[in-house]
């Protein structure tokens with residue numbers, strides 16, 4: 001962890017989170033609690049589910065994205081009622097508030113719940129109750145991004161997208177964009193071209209996971225076929241200097257998740273995550289937690305890990321935070337407030353170190 005004065009500076013920075021799966025905030029203790037409450041039997045043939053401690057231990061040994069996703073989908077099987085989703089989201093917002101998050105754009109995976117018989121309104125109403133409370137108690141503003149699952153047939157995504165409940169949540173503004181997540185290898189982005197074309201006609205914001213485990217070509221493909229304005233992860237951009245220069249020039253933001261990348265074996269250590277290379281190449285990025293309850297770190301842990309590995313200057317941290325605010329999908333008024341807040345934190349920091 002970082003030294004205490006740097007830590008307090010990083011804590012105070014007004015953080016925006018763009019890459020945070022709400023189901024990835026489901027802690028082992030909440031999994032066991034909700035499983036007991038809801039009478040859900042966790043797998044008996046996997047000793048990882050013997051106790052909270054054994055599950056925490058298993059999470060330290062993920063071998064790949066798909067190895068993690070196996071546990072991610074079992075974990076979320078305990079979520080049944082709106083109250084369960086509210087408890088999950090509230091757990092996240094308490095961490096977010098402590099870490100200095102001021103605005104969060106949260107992913108959720110409706111297909112993973114509706115396929116288990118949980119209604120869409122149960123998911124969204126539970127998360128919304130926690131969102132309202134986070135805004136009134138912590139001043140954290142939030143948006144929702146509906147993610148579609150790549151391990152399922154494309155036709156499933158199209159059916160979900162067209163469902164009256166999901167359409168209603170786009171129309172009433174409670175959900176502002178779509179994303180694409182889950183298994184990446186052998187699932188090239190262009191397969192979801194029709195889904196993204198439909199979403200574009202509804203003026204939804206568009207993002208997709210690309211170049212996490214998959215190659216840089218998937219980033220090219222996602223930009224060309226899906227017309228996304230952000231790239232989730234996108235770290236394999238580093239393998240294609242020409243593409244990197246074009247992403248920098250276009251100002252397309254990557255939502256980078258350093259601890260996730262190390263835990264899921266995309267890179268051997270945080271030092272290998274191309275943070276410094278992106279800074280040098282002028283690639284915009286935000287720093288995010290992805291699935292903090294599975295990866296052992298919330299957003300501030302990610303900021304601290306990056307600082308430990310790369311020793312960013314205060315000005316570099318300011319530019320990371322500014323890019324994150326500017327790359328958000330909130331109102332221009334909210335962005336202006338957040339930029340003002342960033343300015344105040346920087347002034348305060350400079351007066352302390354002067």
Ligand code: HPA
Pocket residue numbers: 021024065072181182183209212260290291
């Ligand atoms: O990092 C991720 N990648 C793909 N799908 C996911 N679903 C949750 N987290 C992830």
Ligand SMILES: [Zn+2]
Pocket residue numbers: 019021181209232290
């Ligand atoms: Zn993700």
